[in-house]
Amino acid sequence: MKPEQSRRVRRERRPGSRSSFTLIASGLLAVGLALAGGCVGTIGDPPGESSCTSCPTNPDPATPALETTRFPRLSHLQWENSVQDLLYLAQPAGLSASFTGDPLGGIFDNNESSLQVTPGLWADYQTAAEALSVLVTSDATKLAKLIPSDAPADAAGRAKAFVEHFGMRAYRRPLTPAEVTGYLAVFAKGKALVDGPDDFAKGARLALQAFLQSPHFVYRVEASSTAIGAMIPLSGFEIATKLSYMLWNTMPDDALFAAAAAGKLDSAEGVLAQAQRLLADDRARMMVAAFHHQLFQYDHYDDLTKDPTLFPDWTPALGADMKQESEMFVEDVVFAEGGGIKQLLTEPTTFVNADLASIYGLKGSFDSKFVKVDLDPKTRSGILTRIGFLASNATSHEQHSIHRGVFINRRIICAKLPDPPNNVPPLPPASAFKTNRERVEKHTGKGTCGETCHGTLINPAGFAFEHYGAIGQYEDTENGNPVNSADTYPLDGKDVSYNDAIAFDGLIAESDQVHACYAKHWLQYGYGRADQPADAVAIADLAKESRKGAKALILALTQTQAFRSRIPHTETP
Amino acid sequence: MMQRRHFLRGLGGVIIALPFLETFAPKGALAAGPPPFAIFMRQANGVVQKTDEPDVFWPKALGKLTKAGLAAESDRAVSVLSDYADKLLVVQGVNFAFPGNGCGHSGGGNQCLTAAKVSDTPSGNESLAMGESIDNRIARELQPAGVEPLTLYAGKMSGYINEVLSYRGPKQLRSAERDPFVAYTKLFGAQNMDAAALERLKAARSSVNDLVRGDMKSLMGRTDLSADDRARLQLHFDSIRDLEVKMACALPDMRLAEMQAIQPTVGSSDNVQTVTKMQMDIIALAVSCGSVRAATLQIGDGNDSTEYTIYGQKQYSYHWISHRIQSDGASGTPIDNGAELHHEIDKIHGNLFKYLLDRLASYTIGSGTLLDSGIAVWTNDLADKYHSYSNIPYILAGGANGFLATGQHIDAGGVTNNKMWNVVGAAVGCKTNGKPMDDFGDPSLDPGFIPAMMV
Structure with missing residues (x-):
């Protein structure tokens, strides 16, 4: 991946935001790592606020941010949690335990650069999808949970309701009409190609196998493409997905989907309100535990x-x-x-x-x-x-x-x-x-x-x-x-x-260095990527939030412009 | 916890057993040998060879190797392979071509099977190879599309440096499977089906794959994707395979039960040798069945921290022993008998390699054995206690159907390791422009072979 052209820094104070937390536009500014050769210096000192008097100034103040992937793959933990929530299972299925592993990509297991669908993992996904489809469609109670309560009684209407309802949750956004048609075609083949208690269960079984192998399930796809100014705002559903995977390591719940559909995630304030709600849930405790497990x-x-x-x-x-x-x-x-x-x-x-x-x-x-x-x-x-x-x-x-x-x-x-x-x-x-x-x-x-x-x-x-x-x-x-x-x-x-x-x-x-270090690691884990030189400003701001506690720091991670948007692609395809 | 072994899968998710066949140590000869293959066993931390300590690794003299001669040199680690003297090709004088980048172990692991440069970024213990590894080249060229080389591991994963060996391409490190039962199940965990059921399964998977491929193509058709994202989606797309029917192979149930029993402690120091042997059973079965043409087995993590039991006593981390100090860093309390312990660990690896050769030799093919069909390599991602990149150990066995000049100990004269892999790649059938491959590794390196290795 080539660095993009540098863009101008935009620092802004948003009215109503909970602090003076100011943001990068990921991208934008650029202060290099204040790293001296040898053993002095700190990582990520903010510009003009360097605590490290012996460090050199950044030689290239226009260091650009790198474009992040549009297809961050679910970590195995996230896959396991997502399947449990998507299928309303009482316990984790446990299938990810034998998935093909991912190479290390720094300290944390969710670094986007290391997460790929390889031949081995594709086969793992296929095996797991088939197993889960059998598990769910063999049990009328389990299958009923996946069908909306107001689904029509007729077979065709019921199948369509299932595909639209389940598909929205699997893709973490509403399906397009063409996607619905595609899944209904697969659903229709189920009767002849797979076993099951009845024709509906057979159709659902085959459709489930496809949903669970779709790139829209295994990746957190960021498809938004329309830039406003220097950045592409993410859609509400994309923000909901980013938020839930960051704070819960799993898919959004109904309330978060509803907030996305209602346009409530289009502002920093709206994101903050949902982030606070998510952080109060037990799933956030598991995420915080997973971060420290790896850090320590x-x-x-x-x-x-x-x-x-x-x-x-x-x-x-x-x-x-x-x-x-x-x-x-x-x-x-x-x-x-x-x-x-x-x-x-x-x-x-x-x-x-x-x-x-x-x-x-x-x-x-x-x-x-x-x-x-x-x-x-x-x-x-x-x-x-x-x-x-x-x-x-x-x-x-x-x-x-x-x-x-x-x-x-x-x-x-x-x-x-x-x-x-x-x-x-x-x-x-x-x-x-x-x-x-x-x-x-x-x-x-x-x-x-x-x-x-x-x-x-x-x-x-x-x-x-x-x-x-x-x-x-x-x-x-x-x-x-x-x-x-x-x-x-x-x-x-x-x-x-x-x-x-x-x-x-x-x-x-009490030191700035330690708070900046903790903030840098949270940025890596929260955003699922390595920190970049252009993150220096964000890390400095996050370090200030860190003094208010880990929860304040985590919430601040959701308040950056980088969180709600992405850098346009400028590379020649 | 759901039991996945009841579900159909195989290498690349494609193999169905028809019919079930016991091929573990077969009594009868295989009618025809599988195509040539290469197996790479990697030891970490160098060996005890000539530095400021005496050499106790290599055979004492260059030239012809004999069983009696090797057996008589019991102070040399390679001596434990004396039973296979006529099948061995011991090669000194091969070096890594490039410096590391902040971490000797990582840089060595990067170059071990790639003959490629070490990445500028990331650096240190996170550095990566800038090219594909030889097992990948063999698989890419000689295996069906979407079937990757077998990539196995035995022992701890420390989180500092884990897998180091197998690369799909620049910075594309492949993860390794360290649980033999999982590895086996993924390769061979199939079950019998009647023809009608098989056709239904094939059709069901095709209908799902078609939909998924459609989703993938739609995403890949976008014009606003980075090169990284294009490569990411292409790898995924190429991984999707429809059902194929092949002969399946199997290990005895008792061996599988042992693999299942060891699963909870698969990474412990005490089980490294047991797990290594299980992985070797799987590798031997896989090449005997023609499932793969290339396999790697990494023993221990990047700077192998296994605590071996020697003289009945659990010893310090192998990495500490290899530096002769009680530390992973540059300083620590001396381990007074460090060289002796390191030599014992070299012999442990030699005996593990011998187990692999025993497994391969147990499959009879005509008047020879499976070992004659391919090549097994015992190598290291470092040379010695100083973790140098010069005079890396290469102990090859088997001749790839007569391609290698076995039964000798040679000095290649200080060449870079791309030439070693050119020989091995060419021996198993890799080509460059229709001729035996001679240009593996970084393009800046001199192409060509080590002629003395070849008949």
Whole structure:
């Protein structure tokens, strides 16, 4: 895909919008990634507001935005949810579990560039469509749910009502007359070609197979083509689809379809009203959980091996417990407390069962049930002082300062770290040093060849967590020596110092860099694509919303002009 | 959870079993061999060969390989393949042509089967190959349209770098299936049908496909689509296939039950070798039936983090061992016996490759075996503990019906790996302008073969 010609920036304040959130026209402006070579700088600093004094200015202020696809494919999670809602199934069908996988496209599973219909996945869709069509049409109760209550009694009228009603929900827009005719033709063939309890069920069975394999079902098609000014406004139904997949990872509900049909999604205010409604639904909680699951790498909590002589009670089953703890903590912070990344990094409450309580050193009576507890605020703050993060970034017998530091720099602060060079001699033997930190510093710290990245960014972030051992247990001493978790880190363009993880978490939680990083990741997940240089303004504005909490940030994602429109295509076909 | 195995499908969704045939380790000889094929098994993280450590991987001398000679070199990893000495072609002196872009593992994986450049964007661990892989070339040219190469995987998916091997084209990385039962079901999970039912099914699928193709054509007819969107829709359109009837093949129910049993823990370190062998059973069956002409099997993730059990003890991540330190990064506490453990892991891969050769050799064809019909390759996406791109391991077995000069250990003299894949592609039948393919890989590379590999 070639970059389009640059367009002028349009920044506007919309009357009635809930904040001074101003928008990109995706497209439009352009500030490059404020990335310095080497290990300084942040990603996505806003123009003129860069927190990173050492970063270069963008060399190309006219960096254009890229055209996004008109055919973002449903992720497998979205397909599973959509099928359940479309067919009114009580449980997920579970068929996507064996779908051909998608290659990684960054951190999240919904990056449009990685989602394609390949021969393997097409066959998966076909198999699933046939299975689901049999499931639904074999059961009169299930099939009845797909037919409008006011459908005519005669066979032809009933078939047409079914096709129009179900088709609108499958395509997430009303069918054209030609499409209705096409589906009725397939419906008519069902009697001779497939089995079923009766002729209507047979017709519906074959039509369902076609609906579920249509590109209009498997892609979120953005067909709008008429530009107004520099942008093509999306139709109400396209906005409804974008909104529901962003906030729910599934298709729109009836109320959202009704809002689209009534033209209520043509304004930012109308979109906001629906976004607020959707965000109050349980399906939004699942979406928020899926985002954090991937961002915080809960999957790394599985299959951890710890030295049985040091940690005899450790079992791989703790992986599932740590995931559940993290999921409950995130949901509590975001939805019960109305918090965001600040609270996720600093809130010392969590959810534990007996096994986790033991590692945290909690006194009291616990069993297999998870309960909310207050951890000691002197030794525990937010997600980075939880067992999951700490144990998954550790060796089998001790903390791994470098791995912890790299994760924090990349996933929490979005500091630019190049990959490590090859052929670096290993750390000296542990026996020569009193502590892990002393050994790591000797090798990579200030005054060594590893100073640029390790000494200034990786080690200081990792050392803040020196009190937490291989399974995330808190310790005051190491090998009989006091633990040193104090250091200095370049945050928002100036060096900040701290004594321990609690102070470090508090500092980064207030920083512009961390809020911009969280906003950048939400933009990636919410819009299902990699961020572009032209997103810098949006990320800066989203970062301000982030200070009001994750929900405010998510709502702000629906308020950009980019959300409601797309860039016209200018490439020669 | 619905059980999908009861529904009809096959590779590309097209195969129906007629009749059901047990071909696992067949007692009788196959009447005719399948067309030549190529199988690529990829190990990660390099091998223990000459750096500042001694070489314990390659056979000690160049020249003819004999069973007795290889068996006597038990300190060399390739020695575990001594039973197949006369079928082996061991090739040193082949390099990747291009530098990585911020991540050695990713850049190595990008070039391993493509001989293509590494992408500028994305970079680092997300870098992608700028060309198609050799398995794709073979499938594209020699398999029916819409039938992709078999792309399998064994072990963990870490989320840092997962699949690395198979590319449809520039930046078009193909995902791999790591669950043998799912892979098997998709390839061979068919059932018997009578002729009348088959005709109805064929007609039903055609009517659905026709409608879907109509929708696709309508979208593809738009003039305001980006090149990416055109390619996206074309791939989808080309994937739609009508029902074809072919002979089906099957593994014994007991083996399928084992595959089903391992599904919940298919990605655990403890099961890597078991899963690898299951995937090899599927690959051997697939090539024996002529279902595919090219298959890849990736063992472990991009920088393989499998924790192998060696000397009865679960060891550190293989990636850590390969760097001899307790870290995925550039620094960490030394693993004192890292080289020894890495050598053991090389031998584990050698024995897994031997299992594949055993499977292929179990199918008798005339006076030979299935192994003689095709080529199996044990390769790596890095060379050594420093993860260099020079002197990449290439252990080939089988001769593609006499095309390869097997039974020897050669040094190609520092050529780029496009020439290796030119030989393999030409051996299985790929052509360029009607002549044996000699121009695979990046266009900037010198075309041609490694003559010493060929009879």
